[in-house]
Amino acid sequence: MSFRSKVIREIEHKGLSIREAALKFNVPSHSTVQKWFVAYQEKGSFGLREKPKGRPRNMDKGKPPRSRSSVTSGVPSK
Structure with a gap:
């Protein structure tokens, strides 16, 4: 039983x-x-589970890596 x-x-x-x-x-x-x-009343014992904090580890999964040239190519030069 959890705390x-x-x-x-x-x-x-x-x-x-x-x-x-x-x-x-x-x-x-x-x-x-x-x-x-309140979480217990709404979701039962499942509502008492600890939720992961912070940004998910695989935010970029499925996206191709950006190269440096593609980042600077959209910036107008002076």
């Missing part, structure tokens, strides 16, 4: 408020717990 699941379980089964659960589990911001709770 987020434990927090949500305490809210549902023991009747803790969002703020009480944040304090009990030492989560710095109650808004974080609120986001977890």
Whole structure:
């Protein structure tokens, strides 16, 4: 069981408020717990999974590499 699941379980089964659960589990911001709770209500346990952060690793996949000449060819010269 994940940490987020434990927090949500305490809210549902023991009747803790969002703020009480944040304090009990030492989560710095109650808004974080609120986001977890809303995600759980909307998507179930799948909503509590951690999502990857940042840019996907294969953003350029399928695009041919740009050569230096194609980058500078569109720039007007003075």
